[in-house]
Amino acid sequence: MSTGVTAPGPAGKPLVGSFLDLTHRPLRTFLAARRDYGDVVRFHAGPPGLRAEFYAIFSPEGVHQILGSEAANFRKDNAFYDELRTSVGNGLLTSQDGDYQRQRRLIQPLFTRRRVDGYADAIGLEVQSLTERWRRTPDGVVDAADEMSRFALRTVARILFGADVEEAVAVVQRSFPALGAYVQDRGYAPIRIPRHWPTPANRRGAEAQQALYSICDRIIAERAVRGDVDADDLLALLGRARGEDGERLDPAELRDQVLVFLLAGHETTATSLAFALHLLAKHPEQRRLAQQEADSVLGGRxxxxxxLEELPYITRVLKEAMRLYPAASLVGRRAVAETVIDGYTIPAGAQIVIAPWVTHRHPDHWDDPDRFDPDRFLPEQEKGRHRYAWYPFGGGPRACIGQHFSMLEAVLALGVLLRDFDVEVVDRRVALAQGITLRAASPMRIRVTARGGGS
Known part of the structure; x- marks a missing residue:
């Protein structure tokens, strides 16, 4: 028997509830909800007869229940994950239960710190290529969001595919945005048209999915024919991965993991890097401190x-960028059984949203939360903070397997870019859009000027 009470929330519009606010202004809507109603807010959205109810949880304590202490009660069972699973397969990001446990057992050894540290050379090659291209930019103006997306995609594709990077990058750059938009639209639509109906949106989604499946399947098949027993890229390691009883990933499972790594491995890191550059371009004092550290540690090599361990200030810059602009700014779950969070009843079957975008700005845990201040992440500051006041990589049994890789890539890349370039802001204000990940919805231009020295 529940001991909680019913959570408060906005009434919304008479016919559609909060649907329009959540569709067009989700980040602003959730921030206002926490301010007006507290840490557990009940929303209604959609027209009569199709109206959905869900609960938004904003406190670190509530997030801990959902991701950590009661994680088994909160599943990835909602329309968004259904659509993502159908589009990019049943990989680590989307799988559940036995499938997830099996995949995690097979893949975890490939993401140890020692193994991931071996990818530093690939990161270095791609950031060197980026700096060379920036030096050739006539007016020095680049779009940070576009540039970091391209860099992060090339890096993860190189680590996955080795020499097959060029063709894979071209297909992913063309197809992932279209598939992501399709998943997003269907995941939040009150009525989902069957995928086999020949609508323009369904055709675009199917074409994008087929292009991604085809390039992955072709590379996997060619590898099987060549028998690259000595290859050490991630695809080869995934293909050779074995469980204690000899279990392995079949070709379809291999493709699903590759697609998830391509998606999760580039969009999240790209978001963090782009906003870190943009923030430093707007804050010269913090930029100078980061450049001094990069110069001292990296020199010209x-x-x-x-x-990574020698760049603590640049690491703090990245963490603060991830606090202000978390790539996974909204995350969904479904409650299996009734429970109580922060004193409020969460019914069995309820749809749940947790919002790093809001929790990372919670005034009970962050002073002046909209201010950019990397020193929030000094060790003495982090020590006294709730574990789930900052959770860009999730937490609990499904914490991101690629956390160390993401930080290694982002810190090393940012260090090189700051060593080699001064950055100044061009677009001070950047519109945001919430898709599969947080992204810039307007130009994020900065001006880059080559500094003395560097590589």
Whole structure:
């Protein structure tokens, strides 16, 4: 028997509830909901007869229940994950239960710190290529969002595919945005038209999905024919991965993991890097501190994995960028059984949203929360903070397997870019859009000027 009470929430519009606010202004709507109603808010959205009810949870304590202490009660069972699963397969991001446990057992050994540190050379090659291209930019103006998306995609594709990077990058750049928009639209639509109906949206989604499946299937098949027993890229390692009883990933499972790694491995890191550059371009004092550290540690050489521990200020810059602009700014779950969060009843079957965008700005845990201040992440500051006041990589049994890789890539890349370039802001204000991940919906231009020295 529940001991909680019913959560408060906005009434919304008479015919559609909060549907329009949540569709067009989700980040602003959730921030206002926490301010007006507290840490557990009940929403209604959609027209009569199709109206959905869900609960938004904003407190670190509530997030801990959902991701950590009661994680088994909160599943990835909602329309968005259904659509994502159908589009990119049943990989680590979308799988559940036995499928997830099996995949995690097979893949976890490939993401140890020692193994991931071996990817530093690939990161260095791609950031060197980026700096060379920036030096050739006539007016020095680049769009940070576009540039970091391209860099992060090329990096993860190189680590996945090795020499097959060029063709894979071209297909992913063309197809992932279209498939992401399709998933997003269907995931939040009150009525989902069957995928086999020949509507323009369904055709675009199917074409994008087929292009991604085809390039992955072709590379996997060619690898099987060649028998690259000595290859050490991630695809080869995934293909050779074995469980204690000899279990392995079949070709379809291999493709699903590759697609998830391509999606999760580039969009999240790209978001963090782009906003870190944009924030530093607007804050010269913090930029100078980061550049001094980069100059001192990196000198004129290529970065190595050992440099990660020697770049604490740049690491704090990235963490603060992830606080203000978390790539996964809204995350969904479904409650299996009734429970109580922060004193409010969450019914069995209820749809749940947790919002790093809001929790990362919670005034009970962050002073002046909209201010950019990397020193929030000094060790003494982090020590006294709730574990789930900052959770860009999730938490609990499904915490992101690629967290160390993401930080290694982002810190090393940002260090090299700041060593080699001054950055100044061009577009001070950037519109945001909430898709599969947070993204810029308007130009995010910065001006880059080559500094003395560097590589």
């Amino acid at each position: 290529a970065p190595t994995a050992a440099d």
